Amino acid sequence: MLTSAVVGLVACALSVAGTDAVATTGSPYKISLASRKIPKGHAAALRRRGMTAFSIPLDDQFDGTDLQWFGNISVGTPPQTIPVVFDTGSETLEFTSTQCGAPCANQIMFDTEKSSTYISYNQTFSIAFATGGGVNPVISADEYVLTMLAGEDTITVGGIATPNVSLYTVINQTEAFASDPYSGIQGMSTQAQGFFAGLVQQGLPAMFGMYLTPKIIGNAELTLGGVDESKIFSDILWSEVPAGSDGTWQLNSSQISVNGYTTPLLASNRTVIFDSGTSNAYFDTNTTEAIYAMISPNIKPYASEPGAYGIACSEIGTLPATLDLTFTTITGEPFNLTIPSSELNVGPFSDDPSTCQTLINAFDGLELVGGSLLKHYYSVWDLSNQRMGFAWNGVPQWL
Known part of the structure:
Protein backbone atom coordinates (compact mmCIF):
# COMPACT_ATOMS: atom_id res chain seq x y z
CA MET A 1 0.00 0.00 0.00
CA ARG A 36 24.14 -13.62 -4.36
CA LYS A 37 27.43 -13.91 -2.50
CA ILE A 38 28.08 -11.71 0.50
CA PRO A 39 30.94 -9.29 -0.30
CA LYS A 40 34.29 -9.70 1.37
CA GLY A 41 34.51 -7.83 4.62
CA HIS A 42 30.75 -7.86 4.98
CA ALA A 43 30.91 -11.64 5.36
CA ALA A 44 33.56 -11.28 8.03
CA ALA A 45 31.37 -8.87 9.92
CA LEU A 46 28.51 -11.33 9.73
CA ARG A 47 30.63 -14.10 11.20
CA ARG A 48 31.83 -11.81 13.92
CA ARG A 49 28.39 -10.65 14.94
CA GLY A 50 26.78 -14.04 14.45
CA MET A 51 23.35 -13.25 12.95
CA THR A 52 22.19 -15.12 9.86
CA ALA A 53 19.25 -14.66 7.52
CA PHE A 54 15.96 -16.34 8.34
CA SER A 55 12.62 -16.69 6.55
CA ILE A 56 9.01 -16.01 7.47
CA PRO A 57 6.28 -17.97 5.64
CA LEU A 58 3.69 -15.84 3.85
CA ASP A 59 0.06 -16.59 3.07
CA ASP A 60 -1.78 -15.24 0.02
CA GLN A 61 -5.06 -13.41 0.17
CA PHE A 62 -6.84 -14.86 -2.86
CA ASP A 63 -10.15 -13.77 -4.34
CA GLY A 64 -9.99 -15.13 -7.88
CA THR A 65 -6.61 -13.44 -8.34
CA ASP A 66 -3.55 -13.02 -6.17
CA LEU A 67 -4.06 -9.99 -4.02
CA GLN A 68 -1.76 -9.74 -1.06
CA TRP A 69 0.87 -11.67 0.87
CA PHE A 70 1.12 -11.51 4.65
CA GLY A 71 2.87 -13.21 7.57
CA ASN A 72 3.10 -13.19 11.33
CA ILE A 73 4.96 -11.06 13.81
CA SER A 74 4.63 -11.22 17.59
CA VAL A 75 3.79 -8.14 19.62
CA GLY A 76 4.01 -7.52 23.34
CA THR A 77 4.90 -9.44 26.49
CA PRO A 78 3.79 -12.18 26.50
CA PRO A 79 3.80 -12.20 22.69
CA GLN A 80 0.54 -11.95 20.77
CA THR A 81 0.62 -13.20 17.15
CA ILE A 82 -0.43 -10.54 14.64
CA PRO A 83 -0.60 -11.15 10.85
CA VAL A 84 0.70 -8.20 8.82
CA VAL A 85 1.53 -7.27 5.24
CA PHE A 86 5.25 -6.60 4.79
CA ASP A 87 4.72 -3.51 2.72
CA THR A 88 7.52 -1.89 0.72
CA GLY A 89 5.19 1.02 -0.04
CA SER A 90 5.02 2.31 3.54
CA GLU A 91 7.26 2.98 6.53
CA THR A 92 5.41 2.41 9.79
CA LEU A 93 3.89 -0.47 11.75
CA GLU A 94 0.16 -0.37 12.42
CA PHE A 95 -2.32 -3.11 13.33
CA THR A 96 -5.79 -3.51 14.78
CA SER A 97 -6.40 -3.47 18.51
CA THR A 98 -9.29 -4.43 20.77
CA GLN A 99 -10.03 -0.71 21.09
CA CYS A 100 -11.30 -0.81 17.49
CA GLY A 101 -14.18 -3.20 18.18
CA ALA A 102 -16.78 -3.85 15.48
CA PRO A 103 -15.00 -2.13 12.53
CA CYS A 104 -12.06 -4.52 13.06
CA ALA A 105 -14.05 -7.63 13.98
CA ASN A 106 -12.77 -9.60 10.97
CA GLN A 107 -9.15 -9.21 12.05
CA ILE A 108 -7.06 -10.53 14.92
CA MET A 109 -6.85 -7.65 17.38
CA PHE A 110 -3.98 -6.83 19.72
CA ASP A 111 -4.96 -6.40 23.37
CA THR A 112 -2.79 -3.68 24.85
CA GLU A 113 -3.96 -4.49 28.39
CA LYS A 114 -2.45 -7.98 28.13
CA SER A 115 1.04 -6.72 27.32
CA SER A 116 3.26 -5.68 30.22
CA THR A 117 5.65 -3.86 27.87
CA TYR A 118 3.11 -1.77 25.94
CA ILE A 119 3.36 1.99 26.37
CA SER A 120 0.78 4.39 24.97
CA TYR A 121 1.85 7.84 23.82
CA ASN A 122 -1.75 9.05 24.18
CA GLN A 123 -1.63 10.59 20.72
CA THR A 124 -4.21 9.82 18.04
CA PHE A 125 -3.53 10.10 14.30
CA SER A 126 -5.22 9.32 11.00
CA ILE A 127 -3.52 7.96 7.91
CA ALA A 128 -4.91 7.55 4.37
CA PHE A 129 -3.68 5.25 1.61
CA ALA A 130 -3.50 6.01 -2.11
CA THR A 131 -3.61 2.30 -2.99
CA GLY A 132 -5.45 -0.52 -1.27
CA GLY A 133 -4.68 -4.18 -0.75
CA GLY A 134 -7.10 -5.49 -3.37
CA VAL A 135 -7.51 -4.89 -7.08
CA ASN A 136 -10.12 -2.14 -6.93
CA PRO A 137 -8.91 1.45 -7.34
CA VAL A 138 -9.15 3.88 -4.46
CA ILE A 139 -12.14 6.02 -5.35
CA SER A 140 -11.85 8.75 -2.73
CA ALA A 141 -9.37 10.15 -0.25
CA ASP A 142 -11.41 8.87 2.69
CA GLU A 143 -11.87 5.28 1.44
CA TYR A 144 -8.80 3.69 3.03
CA VAL A 145 -8.32 5.54 6.33
CA LEU A 146 -7.04 4.27 9.66
CA THR A 147 -7.43 6.06 12.99
CA MET A 148 -4.61 5.03 15.27
CA LEU A 149 -3.10 5.46 18.71
CA ALA A 150 0.67 5.90 18.88
CA GLY A 151 2.70 3.78 21.25
CA GLU A 152 5.54 1.30 21.58
CA ASP A 153 6.09 -2.33 22.50
CA THR A 154 8.38 -5.29 22.01
CA ILE A 155 8.26 -6.94 18.57
CA THR A 156 9.51 -10.51 18.16
CA VAL A 157 10.27 -11.91 14.70
CA GLY A 158 12.09 -15.16 14.03
CA GLY A 159 12.50 -15.63 17.77
CA ILE A 160 14.46 -12.37 18.09
CA ALA A 161 12.95 -9.61 20.22
CA THR A 162 13.33 -5.90 19.61
CA PRO A 163 12.12 -3.73 22.52
CA ASN A 164 10.62 -0.25 22.39
CA VAL A 165 9.46 -0.38 18.78
CA SER A 166 7.26 2.55 17.75
CA LEU A 167 3.90 1.40 16.47
CA TYR A 168 0.31 2.44 15.92
CA THR A 169 -2.68 0.48 17.18
CA VAL A 170 -5.78 0.89 15.02
CA ILE A 171 -8.74 2.12 17.02
CA ASN A 172 -11.02 2.69 14.01
CA GLN A 173 -10.92 1.91 10.30
CA THR A 174 -13.04 2.51 7.22
CA GLU A 175 -15.13 -0.28 5.72
CA ALA A 176 -12.64 -0.88 2.88
CA PHE A 177 -10.36 -2.69 5.33
CA ALA A 178 -13.07 -4.97 6.74
CA SER A 179 -12.49 -7.93 4.41
CA ASP A 180 -8.73 -8.10 5.01
CA PRO A 181 -7.59 -11.39 6.60
CA TYR A 182 -4.54 -9.67 8.04
CA SER A 183 -4.47 -7.19 10.90
CA GLY A 184 -2.11 -4.52 9.70
CA ILE A 185 0.93 -3.35 7.83
CA GLN A 186 4.65 -3.46 8.57
CA GLY A 187 6.42 -0.85 6.46
CA MET A 188 9.59 -2.05 4.74
CA SER A 189 10.97 1.13 3.20
CA THR A 190 14.53 1.83 2.02
CA GLN A 191 15.44 2.93 5.53
CA ALA A 192 15.38 0.24 8.24
CA GLN A 193 12.79 1.11 10.87
CA GLY A 194 10.97 -0.57 13.72
CA PHE A 195 11.73 -4.22 14.40
CA PHE A 196 13.88 -4.47 11.25
CA ALA A 197 16.09 -1.62 12.49
CA GLY A 198 16.39 -3.52 15.77
CA LEU A 199 17.49 -6.67 13.97
CA VAL A 200 20.03 -4.71 11.93
CA GLN A 201 21.42 -3.16 15.09
CA GLN A 202 21.84 -6.68 16.45
CA GLY A 203 23.89 -7.71 13.41
CA LEU A 204 21.43 -8.78 10.75
CA PRO A 205 22.38 -7.53 7.27
CA ALA A 206 20.11 -4.72 6.07
CA MET A 207 18.63 -6.72 3.19
CA PHE A 208 15.54 -8.80 2.58
CA GLY A 209 14.31 -11.10 -0.17
CA MET A 210 10.72 -11.63 -1.30
CA TYR A 211 9.39 -14.81 -2.88
CA LEU A 212 5.82 -13.79 -3.72
CA THR A 213 4.13 -16.66 -5.54
CA PRO A 214 0.80 -17.31 -7.22
CA LYS A 215 -1.65 -19.07 -4.92
CA ILE A 216 -1.38 -22.27 -7.00
CA ILE A 217 2.36 -22.44 -6.23
CA GLY A 218 2.28 -21.38 -2.59
CA ASN A 219 5.20 -21.44 -0.16
CA ALA A 220 5.68 -17.68 -0.42
CA GLU A 221 8.17 -16.25 2.04
CA LEU A 222 10.01 -13.20 3.25
CA THR A 223 13.71 -13.69 4.02
CA LEU A 224 15.20 -11.16 6.40
CA GLY A 225 18.94 -10.52 6.30
CA GLY A 226 19.61 -12.03 2.87
CA VAL A 227 18.05 -14.26 0.21
CA ASP A 228 16.84 -17.84 -0.07
CA GLU A 229 19.14 -19.40 -2.68
CA SER A 230 16.71 -22.29 -3.24
CA LYS A 231 14.15 -19.84 -4.70
CA ILE A 232 16.56 -18.21 -7.21
Whole structure:
Protein backbone atom coordinates (compact mmCIF):
# COMPACT_ATOMS: atom_id res chain seq x y z
CA MET A 1 0.00 0.00 0.00
CA LEU A 2 1.13 3.50 -0.65
CA THR A 3 0.46 6.27 1.82
CA SER A 4 -1.22 9.24 0.21
CA ALA A 5 -1.79 11.64 3.06
CA VAL A 6 -0.94 11.69 6.73
CA VAL A 7 -2.70 13.93 9.22
CA GLY A 8 -0.42 14.70 12.14
CA LEU A 9 2.10 12.11 10.91
CA VAL A 10 4.74 12.46 9.61
CA ALA A 11 5.44 -10.41 -29.16
CA CYS A 12 2.55 -10.18 -31.52
CA ALA A 13 1.78 -7.92 -34.51
CA LEU A 14 0.38 -4.56 -33.63
CA SER A 15 -3.23 -4.36 -34.75
CA VAL A 16 -4.23 -0.94 -33.44
CA ALA A 17 -4.53 1.78 -36.05
CA GLY A 18 -3.67 5.39 -35.40
CA THR A 19 -0.77 4.86 -32.98
CA ASP A 20 2.86 5.77 -33.43
CA ALA A 21 4.01 2.41 -32.17
CA VAL A 22 7.39 1.05 -33.13
CA ALA A 23 8.84 -2.37 -32.48
CA THR A 24 11.26 -2.60 -29.59
CA THR A 25 14.60 -4.21 -30.24
CA GLY A 26 16.56 -6.80 -28.33
CA SER A 27 15.48 -8.88 -25.38
CA PRO A 28 15.85 -8.71 -21.60
CA TYR A 29 19.53 -8.54 -20.83
CA LYS A 30 21.05 -11.37 -18.82
CA ILE A 31 24.22 -10.70 -16.91
CA SER A 32 26.31 -12.99 -14.72
CA LEU A 33 26.88 -11.46 -11.34
CA ALA A 34 28.27 -12.81 -8.11
CA SER A 35 25.51 -10.83 -6.48
CA ARG A 36 24.14 -13.62 -4.36
CA LYS A 37 27.43 -13.91 -2.50
CA ILE A 38 28.08 -11.71 0.50
CA PRO A 39 30.94 -9.29 -0.30
CA LYS A 40 34.29 -9.70 1.37
CA GLY A 41 34.51 -7.83 4.62
CA HIS A 42 30.75 -7.86 4.98
CA ALA A 43 30.91 -11.64 5.36
CA ALA A 44 33.56 -11.28 8.03
CA ALA A 45 31.37 -8.87 9.92
CA LEU A 46 28.51 -11.33 9.73
CA ARG A 47 30.63 -14.10 11.20
CA ARG A 48 31.83 -11.81 13.92
CA ARG A 49 28.39 -10.65 14.94
CA GLY A 50 26.78 -14.04 14.45
CA MET A 51 23.35 -13.25 12.95
CA THR A 52 22.19 -15.12 9.86
CA ALA A 53 19.25 -14.66 7.52
CA PHE A 54 15.96 -16.34 8.34
CA SER A 55 12.62 -16.69 6.55
CA ILE A 56 9.01 -16.01 7.47
CA PRO A 57 6.28 -17.97 5.64
CA LEU A 58 3.69 -15.84 3.85
CA ASP A 59 0.06 -16.59 3.07
CA ASP A 60 -1.78 -15.24 0.02
CA GLN A 61 -5.06 -13.41 0.17
CA PHE A 62 -6.84 -14.86 -2.86
CA ASP A 63 -10.15 -13.77 -4.34
CA GLY A 64 -9.99 -15.13 -7.88
CA THR A 65 -6.61 -13.44 -8.34
CA ASP A 66 -3.55 -13.02 -6.17
CA LEU A 67 -4.06 -9.99 -4.02
CA GLN A 68 -1.76 -9.74 -1.06
CA TRP A 69 0.87 -11.67 0.87
CA PHE A 70 1.12 -11.51 4.65
CA GLY A 71 2.87 -13.21 7.57
CA ASN A 72 3.10 -13.19 11.33
CA ILE A 73 4.96 -11.06 13.81
CA SER A 74 4.63 -11.22 17.59
CA VAL A 75 3.79 -8.14 19.62
CA GLY A 76 4.01 -7.52 23.34
CA THR A 77 4.90 -9.44 26.49
CA PRO A 78 3.79 -12.18 26.50
CA PRO A 79 3.80 -12.20 22.69
CA GLN A 80 0.54 -11.95 20.77
CA THR A 81 0.62 -13.20 17.15
CA ILE A 82 -0.43 -10.54 14.64
CA PRO A 83 -0.60 -11.15 10.85
CA VAL A 84 0.70 -8.20 8.82
CA VAL A 85 1.53 -7.27 5.24
CA PHE A 86 5.25 -6.60 4.79
CA ASP A 87 4.72 -3.51 2.72
CA THR A 88 7.52 -1.89 0.72
CA GLY A 89 5.19 1.02 -0.04
CA SER A 90 5.02 2.31 3.54
CA GLU A 91 7.26 2.98 6.53
CA THR A 92 5.41 2.41 9.79
CA LEU A 93 3.89 -0.47 11.75
CA GLU A 94 0.16 -0.37 12.42
CA PHE A 95 -2.32 -3.11 13.33
CA THR A 96 -5.79 -3.51 14.78
CA SER A 97 -6.40 -3.47 18.51
CA THR A 98 -9.29 -4.43 20.77
CA GLN A 99 -10.03 -0.71 21.09
CA CYS A 100 -11.30 -0.81 17.49
CA GLY A 101 -14.18 -3.20 18.18
CA ALA A 102 -16.78 -3.85 15.48
CA PRO A 103 -15.00 -2.13 12.53
CA CYS A 104 -12.06 -4.52 13.06
CA ALA A 105 -14.05 -7.63 13.98
CA ASN A 106 -12.77 -9.60 10.97
CA GLN A 107 -9.15 -9.21 12.05
CA ILE A 108 -7.06 -10.53 14.92
CA MET A 109 -6.85 -7.65 17.38
CA PHE A 110 -3.98 -6.83 19.72
CA ASP A 111 -4.96 -6.40 23.37
CA THR A 112 -2.79 -3.68 24.85
CA GLU A 113 -3.96 -4.49 28.39
CA LYS A 114 -2.45 -7.98 28.13
CA SER A 115 1.04 -6.72 27.32
CA SER A 116 3.26 -5.68 30.22
CA THR A 117 5.65 -3.86 27.87
CA TYR A 118 3.11 -1.77 25.94
CA ILE A 119 3.36 1.99 26.37
CA SER A 120 0.78 4.39 24.97
CA TYR A 121 1.85 7.84 23.82
CA ASN A 122 -1.75 9.05 24.18
CA GLN A 123 -1.63 10.59 20.72
CA THR A 124 -4.21 9.82 18.04
CA PHE A 125 -3.53 10.10 14.30
CA SER A 126 -5.22 9.32 11.00
CA ILE A 127 -3.52 7.96 7.91
CA ALA A 128 -4.91 7.55 4.37
CA PHE A 129 -3.68 5.25 1.61
CA ALA A 130 -3.50 6.01 -2.11
CA THR A 131 -3.61 2.30 -2.99
CA GLY A 132 -5.45 -0.52 -1.27
CA GLY A 133 -4.68 -4.18 -0.75
CA GLY A 134 -7.10 -5.49 -3.37
CA VAL A 135 -7.51 -4.89 -7.08
CA ASN A 136 -10.12 -2.14 -6.93
CA PRO A 137 -8.91 1.45 -7.34
CA VAL A 138 -9.15 3.88 -4.46
CA ILE A 139 -12.14 6.02 -5.35
CA SER A 140 -11.85 8.75 -2.73
CA ALA A 141 -9.37 10.15 -0.25
CA ASP A 142 -11.41 8.87 2.69
CA GLU A 143 -11.87 5.28 1.44
CA TYR A 144 -8.80 3.69 3.03
CA VAL A 145 -8.32 5.54 6.33
CA LEU A 146 -7.04 4.27 9.66
CA THR A 147 -7.43 6.06 12.99
CA MET A 148 -4.61 5.03 15.27
CA LEU A 149 -3.10 5.46 18.71
CA ALA A 150 0.67 5.90 18.88
CA GLY A 151 2.70 3.78 21.25
CA GLU A 152 5.54 1.30 21.58
CA ASP A 153 6.09 -2.33 22.50
CA THR A 154 8.38 -5.29 22.01
CA ILE A 155 8.26 -6.94 18.57
CA THR A 156 9.51 -10.51 18.16
CA VAL A 157 10.27 -11.91 14.70
CA GLY A 158 12.09 -15.16 14.03
CA GLY A 159 12.50 -15.63 17.77
CA ILE A 160 14.46 -12.37 18.09
CA ALA A 161 12.95 -9.61 20.22
CA THR A 162 13.33 -5.90 19.61
CA PRO A 163 12.12 -3.73 22.52
CA ASN A 164 10.62 -0.25 22.39
CA VAL A 165 9.46 -0.38 18.78
CA SER A 166 7.26 2.55 17.75
CA LEU A 167 3.90 1.40 16.47
CA TYR A 168 0.31 2.44 15.92
CA THR A 169 -2.68 0.48 17.18
CA VAL A 170 -5.78 0.89 15.02
CA ILE A 171 -8.74 2.12 17.02
CA ASN A 172 -11.02 2.69 14.01
CA GLN A 173 -10.92 1.91 10.30
CA THR A 174 -13.04 2.51 7.22
CA GLU A 175 -15.13 -0.28 5.72
CA ALA A 176 -12.64 -0.88 2.88
CA PHE A 177 -10.36 -2.69 5.33
CA ALA A 178 -13.07 -4.97 6.74
CA SER A 179 -12.49 -7.93 4.41
CA ASP A 180 -8.73 -8.10 5.01
CA PRO A 181 -7.59 -11.39 6.60
CA TYR A 182 -4.54 -9.67 8.04
CA SER A 183 -4.47 -7.19 10.90
CA GLY A 184 -2.11 -4.52 9.70
CA ILE A 185 0.93 -3.35 7.83
CA GLN A 186 4.65 -3.46 8.57
CA GLY A 187 6.42 -0.85 6.46
CA MET A 188 9.59 -2.05 4.74
CA SER A 189 10.97 1.13 3.20
CA THR A 190 14.53 1.83 2.02
CA GLN A 191 15.44 2.93 5.53
CA ALA A 192 15.38 0.24 8.24
CA GLN A 193 12.79 1.11 10.87
CA GLY A 194 10.97 -0.57 13.72
CA PHE A 195 11.73 -4.22 14.40
CA PHE A 196 13.88 -4.47 11.25
CA ALA A 197 16.09 -1.62 12.49
CA GLY A 198 16.39 -3.52 15.77
CA LEU A 199 17.49 -6.67 13.97
CA VAL A 200 20.03 -4.71 11.93
CA GLN A 201 21.42 -3.16 15.09
CA GLN A 202 21.84 -6.68 16.45
CA GLY A 203 23.89 -7.71 13.41
CA LEU A 204 21.43 -8.78 10.75
CA PRO A 205 22.38 -7.53 7.27
CA ALA A 206 20.11 -4.72 6.07
CA MET A 207 18.63 -6.72 3.19
CA PHE A 208 15.54 -8.80 2.58
CA GLY A 209 14.31 -11.10 -0.17
CA MET A 210 10.72 -11.63 -1.30
CA TYR A 211 9.39 -14.81 -2.88
CA LEU A 212 5.82 -13.79 -3.72
CA THR A 213 4.13 -16.66 -5.54
CA PRO A 214 0.80 -17.31 -7.22
CA LYS A 215 -1.65 -19.07 -4.92
CA ILE A 216 -1.38 -22.27 -7.00
CA ILE A 217 2.36 -22.44 -6.23
CA GLY A 218 2.28 -21.38 -2.59
CA ASN A 219 5.20 -21.44 -0.16
CA ALA A 220 5.68 -17.68 -0.42
CA GLU A 221 8.17 -16.25 2.04
CA LEU A 222 10.01 -13.20 3.25
CA THR A 223 13.71 -13.69 4.02
CA LEU A 224 15.20 -11.16 6.40
CA GLY A 225 18.94 -10.52 6.30
CA GLY A 226 19.61 -12.03 2.87
CA VAL A 227 18.05 -14.26 0.21
CA ASP A 228 16.84 -17.84 -0.07
CA GLU A 229 19.14 -19.40 -2.68
CA SER A 230 16.71 -22.29 -3.24
CA LYS A 231 14.15 -19.84 -4.70
CA ILE A 232 16.56 -18.21 -7.21
CA PHE A 233 16.96 -19.72 -10.71
CA SER A 234 19.04 -17.08 -12.53
CA ASP A 235 21.60 -14.40 -11.89
CA ILE A 236 20.39 -11.44 -9.88
CA LEU A 237 20.18 -8.21 -11.89
CA TRP A 238 20.83 -5.19 -9.72
CA SER A 239 19.60 -1.65 -10.25
CA GLU A 240 20.22 1.39 -8.08
CA VAL A 241 17.51 3.29 -6.25
CA PRO A 242 17.90 6.90 -7.42
CA ALA A 243 19.17 9.48 -4.98
CA GLY A 244 16.48 11.45 -3.21
CA SER A 245 13.96 8.61 -3.11
CA ASP A 246 13.13 9.48 0.49
CA GLY A 247 12.48 5.95 1.69
CA THR A 248 10.61 4.84 -1.43
CA TRP A 249 11.64 1.72 -3.34
CA GLN A 250 11.73 3.04 -6.89
CA LEU A 251 13.81 2.71 -10.06
CA ASN A 252 14.26 4.81 -13.17
CA SER A 253 12.66 3.24 -16.26
CA SER A 254 13.46 4.24 -19.83
CA GLN A 255 10.60 2.49 -21.62
CA ILE A 256 7.37 0.55 -21.43
CA SER A 257 6.62 -1.78 -24.33
CA VAL A 258 3.42 -3.69 -25.04
CA ASN A 259 3.64 -6.97 -26.94
CA GLY A 260 7.07 -5.93 -28.19
CA TYR A 261 6.07 -2.43 -29.34
CA THR A 262 6.34 1.00 -27.83
CA THR A 263 5.38 4.60 -28.62
CA PRO A 264 7.10 7.95 -28.02
CA LEU A 265 5.03 8.44 -24.86
CA LEU A 266 5.76 4.97 -23.51
CA ALA A 267 9.45 5.30 -24.42
CA SER A 268 9.86 8.35 -22.18
CA ASN A 269 11.75 8.25 -18.89
CA ARG A 270 9.77 7.69 -15.71
CA THR A 271 10.35 6.61 -12.13
CA VAL A 272 8.45 3.50 -11.09
CA ILE A 273 7.64 2.60 -7.48
CA PHE A 274 7.76 -1.05 -6.39
CA ASP A 275 5.07 -1.71 -3.81
CA SER A 276 4.60 -5.19 -2.35
CA GLY A 277 1.44 -3.99 -0.61
CA THR A 278 -0.42 -3.19 -3.84
CA SER A 279 -1.84 -5.74 -6.29
CA ASN A 280 -2.44 -3.80 -9.51
CA ALA A 281 -0.25 -1.51 -11.58
CA TYR A 282 -0.86 2.24 -11.60
CA PHE A 283 0.14 4.79 -14.24
CA ASP A 284 -1.05 8.26 -15.14
CA THR A 285 -4.13 8.44 -17.34
CA ASN A 286 -2.29 9.16 -20.60
CA THR A 287 0.14 6.27 -20.07
CA THR A 288 -2.62 3.90 -19.01
CA GLU A 289 -4.72 4.65 -22.07
CA ALA A 290 -1.68 4.43 -24.38
CA ILE A 291 -1.02 0.94 -23.05
CA TYR A 292 -4.63 -0.15 -23.44
CA ALA A 293 -4.80 1.30 -26.97
CA MET A 294 -2.07 -1.18 -27.93
CA ILE A 295 -3.98 -4.10 -26.44
CA SER A 296 -7.58 -3.54 -27.52
CA PRO A 297 -9.80 -0.58 -28.44
CA ASN A 298 -12.55 -2.27 -26.44
CA ILE A 299 -10.87 -1.66 -23.09
CA LYS A 300 -12.75 1.32 -21.68
CA PRO A 301 -12.92 3.32 -18.44
CA TYR A 302 -15.39 1.82 -15.98
CA ALA A 303 -17.72 4.62 -14.96
CA SER A 304 -18.70 3.40 -11.48
CA GLU A 305 -15.10 2.94 -10.38
CA PRO A 306 -13.00 5.94 -11.41
CA GLY A 307 -9.53 4.92 -12.47
CA ALA A 308 -10.56 1.36 -13.35
CA TYR A 309 -10.88 -0.04 -16.87
CA GLY A 310 -12.69 -3.08 -18.21
CA ILE A 311 -13.67 -5.20 -21.19
CA ALA A 312 -16.18 -7.97 -21.82
CA CYS A 313 -15.11 -11.08 -19.93
CA SER A 314 -15.83 -13.14 -23.06
CA GLU A 315 -13.09 -11.21 -24.89
CA ILE A 316 -10.38 -10.69 -22.31
CA GLY A 317 -8.95 -14.21 -22.41
CA THR A 318 -7.96 -13.85 -26.07
CA LEU A 319 -5.94 -10.66 -25.65
CA PRO A 320 -2.14 -10.60 -25.75
CA ALA A 321 -1.06 -8.05 -23.18
CA THR A 322 2.58 -8.52 -22.25
CA LEU A 323 4.11 -5.44 -20.64
CA ASP A 324 7.88 -5.01 -20.48
CA LEU A 325 9.32 -2.29 -18.28
CA THR A 326 12.93 -1.46 -19.09
CA PHE A 327 15.41 -0.63 -16.35
CA THR A 328 19.21 -0.36 -16.19
CA THR A 329 21.66 -2.47 -14.19
CA ILE A 330 24.34 -0.94 -12.01
CA THR A 331 26.79 -1.68 -14.85
CA GLY A 332 24.70 0.30 -17.34
CA GLU A 333 23.00 -2.54 -19.22
CA PRO A 334 19.24 -2.43 -19.96
CA PHE A 335 17.00 -5.23 -18.73
CA ASN A 336 13.27 -5.88 -18.78
CA LEU A 337 10.85 -6.81 -16.05
CA THR A 338 7.72 -8.40 -17.50
CA ILE A 339 4.08 -8.44 -16.51
CA PRO A 340 2.66 -11.30 -18.64
CA SER A 341 -0.71 -11.47 -20.37
CA SER A 342 -1.97 -13.77 -17.62
CA GLU A 343 -2.20 -10.75 -15.33
CA LEU A 344 -4.52 -8.66 -17.54
CA ASN A 345 -7.74 -10.07 -16.10
CA VAL A 346 -8.31 -9.34 -12.45
CA GLY A 347 -11.89 -10.63 -12.44
CA PRO A 348 -15.42 -9.38 -13.05
CA PHE A 349 -16.76 -6.19 -11.56
CA SER A 350 -19.15 -6.90 -8.69
CA ASP A 351 -21.90 -4.76 -10.21
CA ASP A 352 -21.48 -6.21 -13.73
CA PRO A 353 -20.20 -9.82 -13.84
CA SER A 354 -20.07 -9.71 -17.66
CA THR A 355 -17.34 -7.03 -17.59
CA CYS A 356 -13.86 -7.88 -16.36
CA GLN A 357 -11.51 -5.41 -14.78
CA THR A 358 -8.12 -5.00 -16.43
CA LEU A 359 -4.77 -4.81 -14.69
CA ILE A 360 -3.78 -1.15 -14.84
CA ASN A 361 -5.57 1.60 -12.98
CA ALA A 362 -5.18 5.27 -13.91
CA PHE A 363 -3.84 7.48 -11.15
CA ASP A 364 -2.33 10.79 -12.21
CA GLY A 365 0.93 11.50 -10.45
CA LEU A 366 1.64 7.84 -9.67
CA GLU A 367 3.73 5.25 -11.54
CA LEU A 368 3.67 1.99 -9.57
CA VAL A 369 3.87 -1.77 -9.95
CA GLY A 370 2.85 -4.27 -7.29
CA GLY A 371 2.22 -7.95 -6.83
CA SER A 372 1.27 -8.56 -10.47
CA LEU A 373 4.93 -7.98 -11.38
CA LEU A 374 6.68 -9.04 -8.19
CA LYS A 375 5.21 -12.54 -8.11
CA HIS A 376 7.08 -13.36 -11.35
CA TYR A 377 10.49 -12.63 -9.83
CA TYR A 378 12.54 -13.18 -6.74
CA SER A 379 13.11 -9.63 -5.55
CA VAL A 380 15.96 -8.47 -3.34
CA TRP A 381 15.77 -5.23 -1.41
CA ASP A 382 19.22 -4.07 -0.33
CA LEU A 383 19.07 -1.19 2.13
CA SER A 384 22.82 -1.00 2.73
CA ASN A 385 23.59 -0.34 -0.92
CA GLN A 386 20.28 1.31 -1.87
CA ARG A 387 19.63 -1.06 -4.74
CA MET A 388 17.10 -3.63 -5.87
CA GLY A 389 17.78 -7.04 -7.40
CA PHE A 390 15.62 -9.32 -9.55
CA ALA A 391 15.98 -12.96 -10.55
CA TRP A 392 13.66 -15.59 -12.01
CA ASN A 393 11.86 -17.39 -9.21
CA GLY A 394 11.16 -20.56 -11.20
CA VAL A 395 7.42 -19.85 -11.54
CA PRO A 396 6.05 -20.10 -15.14
CA GLN A 397 4.76 -16.71 -16.27
CA TRP A 398 1.38 -18.07 -17.31
CA LEU A 399 0.50 -18.73 -13.66
